[in-house]
Amino acid sequence: MGLTLKIKEIVFKKIMLREHIKEKLDVQSIRKAKADPHAKRRPRPCGLTIHSAIGCPNKCSYCYIQDMGFDFTEAKPYGLNGRELVYSLLSNPYFLPSRWGTFLAFGSISDPFNRNVISKTLEYFKAIEHLGNPCQFSTKAYISSENAKKISKMKIPINPLITIVTLKKAAQIEAKAPTVWKRLETIKNLSKNKLKPMLFLRPIIPGITDNEFDEIFKEAKRAGAVGVVIGGLRVTKRIIERLKKSGINIKPILQRLKKKQLTEKQVYIKISDLKVEAIEIAKKHGLIPFNSACCANAYNANVPCINLCWLKGQCTNCPNNCPSKIPQIEKEDVQEIFRSIMKTKADEIIVSESKIQIKMKINIKKKELEILKYNLQTILRRKIEIQK
Numbered sequence: 001m002g003l004t005l006k007i008k009e010i011v012f013k014k015i016m017l018r019e020h021i022k023e024k025l026d027v028q029s030i031r032k033a034k035a036d037p038h039a040k041r042r043p044r045p046c047g048l049t050i051h052s053a054i055g056c057p058n059k060c061s062y063c064y065i066q067d068m069g070f071d072f073t074e075a076k077p078y079g080l081n082g083r084e085l086v087y088s089l090l091s092n093p094y095f096l097p098s099r100w101g102t103f104l105a106f107g108s109i110s111d112p113f114n115r116n117v118i119s120k121t122l123e124y125f126k127a128i129e130h131l132g133n134p135c136q137f138s139t140k141a142y143i144s145s146e147n148a149k150k151i152s153k154m155k156i157p158i159n160p161l162i163t164i165v166t167l168k169k170a171a172q173i174e175a176k177a178p179t180v181w182k183r184l185e186t187i188k189n190l191s192k193n194k195l196k197p198m199l200f201l202r203p204i205i206p207g208i209t210d211n212e213f214d215e216i217f218k219e220a221k222r223a224g225a226v227g228v229v230i231g232g233l234r235v236t237k238r239i240i241e242r243l244k245k246s247g248i249n250i251k252p253i254l255q256r257l258k259k260k261q262l263t264e265k266q267v268y269i270k271i272s273d274l275k276v277e278a279i280e281i282a283k284k285h286g287l288i289p290f291n292s293a294c295c296a297n298a299y300n301a302n303v304p305c306i307n308l309c310w311l312k313g314q315c316t317n318c319p320n321n322c323p324s325k326i327p328q329i330e331k332e333d334v335q336e337i338f339r340s341i342m343k344t345k346a347d348e349i350i351v352s353e354s355k356i357q358i359k360m361k362i363n364i365k366k367k368e369l370e371i372l373k374y375n376l377q378t379i380l381r382r383k384i385e386i387q388k
Contacts (some may be wrong), residue, residue, distance in 0.1 A: 006098070006100070007100055007327055007379060008333065008336060008337060010096050010097065010098055010100060010101060010379055011096070011337065011340040011341055011375075011379075012340065013097055013098060014090060014095070014096060014097050017086075017090055017097055017130070017131065018087070018090035018091065021083060021086050021087045021090065022087060024083060025083060025084065025087055029081075029083070029084050029087070030087065032079075032080070032084060033080065033084040033085070033087040033088040033091065034087075034088070034091050036079075036080060036084075036088045038050065038051075038080070038085060038088040038089055038092065039088040039089070039091040039092050040092060041092065041094075042094055042370075042374075043094055043095075043102060043103070043374070044105070044108075045292060045293075045294055045307045046103065046105045046136070046292065046293040046294050046297070046307075047102060047103025047104050047105040047134075047136065047293075047294060047297065047306065048089070048092070048094065048095060048102050048103070048104055048105065049105050049106075049108040049109075050085070050104050050105065050106050050124065050135075051078050051106075051108070051109055051110065052077070052078050052106060052110075052112045052117055052120045052121040052123075052124050053075040053076060053077055053078055053109075053110035053111070053112060053114060053116070053117035053120065053121070054070060054075070054076050054078060054109065054110055055070050055071050055072070055073060055074055055075050055076055055109075055110055056070070056072060056075055056109070056110045056111055056114065057072060057073060057074050057075060057114070057176060058072075058111060058140060058174065058176050058177040059072040059175070059176045059177075060140075060173060060174045060176075060177060061172075061173040061174070061239070061242040061243045061245075061246045061248070062165075062173060062203055062205060062233065062235075062239055062242075062243060063239075064234055064236065064239065064266055065109050065110070066238065067236045067238060067239070067264060067266060068109065070109050070110075074116065075110050075111060075114035075116045075117050076116070076117075077116065077117045077119075077120040078117075078120060081123070081127075082123045082124055082126060082127025082128075083127060085124055085127055085128075086127050086128065086131065089128075089131070093371045093375075094371055094374055094375070096375060096378050096379065097131040097132060097133060098131070098132045098133065099132050099133065099134060099156075099157065099301055099303060100303055100378075100379070101131075101132070101133050101378060102133055102306070102378060103133065103134050103135075103136065103294060103297050103298075103306050104128065104133050104134070104135045104136070105135075105136050105137075105138075105293065105297075106121060106124075106135065106136065106137035106138070107137050107138035107139060107161075111138075111139050111140055111141050112137050112138075112139060113137070113139040113141035113143055113147075114141055115141070118141075118147060121137070122147070122150055122151075125151070125154045125156070125158065126154065128156060129154060129155045129156050131156075132156060133156065134156070134157045134159070134297050134298070134300065134301035134303065135156055135157065135158045135159065135297075136158070136159040136160075136161060136293060136296065136297040136300075137158070137159075137160060137161065138161040138162075138163055138200050138202075138293075139160070139161070139162060139163065139186070140162070140163045140174070140177045140178055140183055141178055141183075141186065142178050142182040142183070142185060142186055143160075143186045143189055143190065144189060145189045145192065145193065147189075148186075148189040148190045148192070148193040148195065149193050151190070151193070151195060152190075152193040152194055152195050157297075157300050157301035157302075158195065158300075159196065159198065159296055159297045159299075159300035159301070160190050160195055160196075160197045160198065161197075161198050161199075161200035161229055161293065161296065162183050162184075162186055162187050162190075162197055162198070162199060162200055162220075162225070163183070163200040163202065164180050164183055164184075164199060164200070164201070164216055164219075164220065165201060165202070165203060165204070165205060165208070165209045165216075166180075166205070166208050166209055166212055166216075167180055167212055167215055167216060167219065168208075168212060169208050169248065172246045172247050172248065173205075173208075173243065173246050173248060175246075180219075184219055184220070184222075184223040185223075187199075187220065187223040187224050187225050188223050188224050190224070191223070191224025191225075191226075192224070196226040196227075196300055197224060197225055197226065198225055198226055198227040198228060198229055198290075198296055199216070199217070199220040199225045199227070199228040199229070199287065200228075200229050200231070200293075201216065201228050201229065201230045201231065201278060202229060202230065202231025202232070203231055203232055203233035203234070203269075204230065204231065204232060204233060204271050204274050204275070204278065205233055205243075205248075205253065206233070206252040206253050206255075206256055206269065206271065206274065207248075207249055207251070207252030207253065208248065209274075210274050210277065210278075213277065213278055213281045213282075214281055214285075217281055217282050217284075217285040217287055218285055220285075220287065221285045221286055221287055225287060226287070226288060227282075227287050227288035227289065227290055227296060227299070227318075228278075228282045228287045228288070228289055228290065229290045229292070229293050229295075229296045230275050230278045230279065230282075230289060230290065230291060231292075231293070232268055232269060232271050232275075233253070233268070233269040233271065234266040234267065234268055234269070235253065235257075235262065235266065235267060235269060236262065236263065236264050236265065236266055236267070237262040237263055237264060238264065240253070240254070240262060253269060256269045256270045256271065257269060257270075258270055275291065279291075279316060288316075288318050288319065289316050289318070290316060290318060291309065291314045291315070291316055292305075292307065292309055292314055294306055294307040294309065295307075295309050295314075295315070295316070295318060295320070298320055298322065299318055299319070299320040302320070302325075303325060304320075304322040304323075304325045304326055304381045305320075305322050305381075306377075306378060306381075308377065308381065308382070308383060309322075310322045310323055311354055311383060322381075323353075325381075326353065326381050326382070327380065327381065329351060329380060330351070331349045331350075331351055334346075334349050334351060334356055334358070334376075334380065335349060337376065337379055337380070338358065338376070341372060341375060341376075342360075342362070342364075342372065344360075344362060346358045346359065346360045347359045347360050347361055352382075353382075354382055354383060355382055355383045355384075355385060356376065356380060356382050356383070356384050356385070357385045357386075357387070358376075358384070358385070358386045358387070359386075359387045359388075360386065360387075360388060361388070362388075363388065364388075369386060372386070373386060
């Protein structure tokens, strides 16, 4: 049985949508959108990051945005309007529209529900509706029942992640952020409006978060959380200094450093054992655990994980059961999609349940090859190997 028509037409849908939105924009908006980083950015494992704001006043001690050149003063609405954002996305060679297309992630360099930028985030959700892509946002903000209702009415799958990493030490390391009790109210409001809010246990801070797993999960479940996304900690010299200044014992963190020498470059803390522990405790509290944000987004949208986590040993065997949702395909299906992207035929195609091998004689640049593989993986949800 071959691919459904909708999946095979994703590439053509992108072209048609791009021309349609282009007709509604003036020349200045088109230039602005095409020059914007959203038109060029390569997706991360969680998806293509969408910025509805720049900067964040929360000033959490463990936050890395300052090391990326952003400030802790205020959240400023992003410069693109909704239509310009859509055109920018449709100009991005990595982006593919539809529920089966590219995952979109809000909240990497600012809180998308900071009170200064709520309207911009909702504008972006509304603009993206006709694209159909699975969306995910992470926040520490209080979302009222009224705004939760607005989110629930969007005609796209939206996966809310509410960040709580400590109950007892929040006043020390997240002094300017909304309280964890306000965030638990956010979970309640989202749940009452038939969304599937999830606890975002990221980052796990050794010596703090791991001492509160049981209590955090208990409160999140009571508030209405469906699952929990468990993530690691990245640190720099500046982050460690801020944590120390806030009165946190940094020894448990430093003991887990992969590199002993701290610089301005972000390095991961080894927490694989803590993630395993968190997963088991989450299950006891009736929360669905996810090792990665992309898995939670996939579960919410009822599609296979775009990052192929089940093939990488990162799957927690959640109810989504990604392998059961992989499209059944034939060589002819792959050839048709390959031709729609490359405007030529592949020389040989070998299809299996987890991998597709493609041989081609045409020469393409490294960047073009990277884009081709990413697009094929997105549509076909299999590991792609290309030999020239």
